Each structure stands twice: as C-alpha cells, then as structure tokens.
Amino acid sequence: MNINRRDFLKVGLAGSAALIGSSTKALASEYFTGWPDRFGVLTDTTLCIGCRKCEVACNEAYKLPKPKVPFDDYSVFEKRRRTHAGAYTVVNRFENPKPGREPIYVKIQCMHCDEPACVSVCPVKAFTKTPEGAVIYNKGICIGCRYCMIACPFNIPAYQYFNAFTPEVTKCPMCFDIRIEKGKIPACVEACPMEALTFGKRSELIKLARQKIMTQPNKYIDHIYGEHEVGGTSWLYLAEAPFKPLGFRNDLGVKPYPELTKGALGMVPLVIMLWPALLMGLHTFSKRRDRDSGTENTTSTRTQGEVVNHEEKEAMP
Numbered sequence: 001m002n003i004n005r006r007d008f009l010k011v012g013l014a015g016s017a018a019l020i021g022s023s024t025k026a027l028a029s030e031y032f033t034g035w036p037d038r039f040g041v042l043t044d045t046t047l048c049i050g051c052r053k054c055e056v057a058c059n060e061a062y063k064l065p066k067p068k069v070p071f072d073d074y075s076v077f078e079k080r081r082r083t084h085a086g087a088y089t090v091v092n093r094f095e096n097p098k099p100g101r102e103p104i105y106v107k108i109q110c111m112h113c114d115e116p117a118c119v120s121v122c123p124v125k126a127f128t129k130t131p132e133g134a135v136i137y138n139k140g141i142c143i144g145c146r147y148c149m150i151a152c153p154f155n156i157p158a159y160q161y162f163n164a165f166t167p168e169v170t171k172c173p174m175c176f177d178i179r180i181e182k183g184k185i186p187a188c189v190e191a192c193p194m195e196a197l198t199f200g201k202r203s204e205l206i207k208l209a210r211q212k213i214m215t216q217p218n219k220y221i222d223h224i225y226g227e228h229e230v231g232g233t234s235w236l237y238l239a240e241a242p243f244k245p246l247g248f249r250n251d252l253g254v255k256p257y258p259e260l261t262k263g264a265l266g267m268v269p270l271v272i273m274l275w276p277a278l279l280m281g282l283h284t285f286s287k288r289r290d291r292d293s294g295t296e297n298t299t300s301t302r303t304q305g306e307v308v309n310h311e312e313k314e315a316m317p
C-alpha cells in the first residue's frame with residue numbers, strides 16, 4: 001500500500017465535516033483511547049532538508065511578525081531553537097549520529113497530545129482537544145495564569161506581549177481554525193516540497209509509518225515517536241536515528257500527563273478559583289479582628305500586602 005500526502009487529504013477530510021463543530025475536552029481517564037477519527041501529521045525526518053518553507057508558511061498563515069533573521073538565513077541552525085510567540089513551528093538541525101551522513105532536520109510544534117496536560121490544568125478551559133485532533137486555545141477566556149506553560153511536557157506554549165493589554169498564550173493550533181475547518185490541510189504540510197509531512201487520520205498515519213519501518217528497516221529505527229509517548233500524540237515522527245539525540249524527550253513514559261499530574265496540578269484550578277474568595281475571607285477576618293483590637297490600619301495593611309505578594313507569586317510562576 002503506497003499512500004501519499006494527497007491521498008490522505010481525500011480520505012481524511014471526507015469525514016471531517018461530520019466532526020467539525022462538536023469540540024469537547026479530552027478526558028483524563030485510563031479508559032479514554034482518543035477520538036477514533038482524529039487527524040494528525042506524520043513527520044518523516046529522513047525526508048526533511050531543512051528548507052524552512054514550513055516555517056514561512058506558518059508565519060504567513062497566522063500573520064505572525066517577520067523574524068529578525070530572514071527565513072533563508074540558515075545560520076539559525078547554529079543554535080537549537082524553540083517555538084515562541086512569533087513562531088509556532090521551528091526546524092532544528094542535529095548532527096547525524098551515523099558517521100558520514102547528512103545532518104538531520106527536525107521540525108517542532110505543538111504535538112497535539114491525545115490527553116493534553118495543557119487542557120487538564122487550565123482552570124477556565126481555555127484549551128480544548130477537538131475530536132479532529134487539534135488542541136486549540138480560546139484567548140477570550142484565558143486568564144493568563146500560564147499553568148499550561150508549566151504543564152506541557154514538550155515546552156510548547158509561549159506567552160506573547162505584542163499587545164500589552166491583551167497578552168495571550170500562543171502555540172500551533174494545527175491550522176484548525178483557518179484551514180482544517182475549511183477542509184484544507186495545514187499550511188506547513190502543504191508547503192513542504194519534500195512531502196516530509198503527511199496529514200491524515202492518525203490511525204492511517206500509524207499504518208503508513210509502520211509500513212515504512214517494515215519495508216525499509218535499514219532506513220528507519222523501529223520507533224514511531226508520539227504513538228505511545230504521554231498516552232499518544234496527533235503529531236508523529238519517524239527517524240533514522242534514536243530520538244533522544246534529535247532533541248526528543250525519552251523520559252516521558254506512556255501514561256497521559258493528566259493522569260500523572262491529577263494529584264498535584266489537578267488542584268490548581270480549584271486553588272485559582274477559590275483564591276479570590278479565600279483572600280476576601282482573610283481580609284474580612286483580619287479587618288474584623290483589627291477593629292476589635294483597635295489596630296486596624298497598620299495590621300490590615302501588612303496583611304493585605306503579604307496576601308497580594310503571595311497572590312502574584314501564584315499567578316506568575
């Protein structure tokens with residue numbers, strides 16, 4: 001079976017219309033096996049040449065600021081980069097561990113986890129895992145607590161201050177709003193001249209990846225990164241060398257992050273929601289106590305100051 005990127009487009013998008021519009025959050029449950037028809041992208045790093053056309057396409061698709069170093073300046077590969085508010089995806093270059101071989105280029109962006117940590121920790125549900133696979137963000141309800149940034153095992157969400165009055169968390173939304181919902185494949189996938197990126201149903205992408213590994217065992221290592229990591233991700237990778245030296249974490253395990261963090265981070269939303277009420281209660285109690293003891297001004301000011309500092313600490317990790 002030989003399936004190319006465009007065949008996936010036909011197969012994959014045929015079912016999307018029925019799914020679009022019924023977004024809902026991922027369930028942090030050991031019984032949750034993911035939305036059956038969710039889409040994803042398979043990145044075959046053996047095909048990537050580091051041309052950065054995917055970065056250009058993403059920049060244009062989301063009208064992001066032009067980078068200080070132009071896209072055709074490959075000196076950027078001298079340092080390892082991470083995604084940020086001005087770049088939802090970046091390509092990094094790694095030395096090939098096999099002697100005499102070309103370097104390996106790795107495009108990174110949000111992994112669109114099946115059970116995303118960012119979704120589970122957000123106290124106001126600003127993040128959503130859609131049945132189509134994309135993890136999307138609603139800036140309209142975000143309160144800027146940035147717990148998503150701490151929780152993400154891939155260090156992806158960034159905070160942007162372009163507009164001082166409406167800062168927001170930024171990350172790759174898989175082109176959900178501007179392309180997938182309209183029946184188009186993500187801009188980076190379309191732009192890749194090497195077809196290193198394949199968009200389609202995740203289940204079909206895994207079949208394709210397995211087929212590649214099986215038929216070309218000398219070309220690929222026997223590992224589809226993202227198939228099981230953190231409970232599975234919609235963005236998947238193939239490589240010719242072990243993933244760790246290519247910048248991938250190999251210590252994440254296969255348990256979904258929401259399960260691992262539900263004891264600790266699971267309390268975060270509750271704390272945030274209860275915090276104002278708690279503060280108000282403390283303040284009222286303190287005022288009443290001070291009034292009764294006749295020391296209202298000095299003590300109450302100090303108590304408030306301590307509380308405010310503590311609140312800032314909580315809100316700005």
Ligand code: SF4
Pocket residue numbers: 110111112113116117118119135151152153154155156157171
């Ligand atoms: S990679 Fe990070 S930001 Fe993306 S879905 Fe997973 S937890 Fe959320």
Ligand code: SF4
Pocket residue numbers: 057058059061088089109171172173174175186187188189
């Ligand atoms: S899927 Fe869209 S938003 Fe994500 S990296 Fe590709 S072009 Fe950018």
Ligand code: SF4
Pocket residue numbers: 047048049050051052053054055091105107191192193194195196197
């Ligand atoms: S456009 Fe394709 S080949 Fe070029 S850097 Fe991006 S993934 Fe690699």
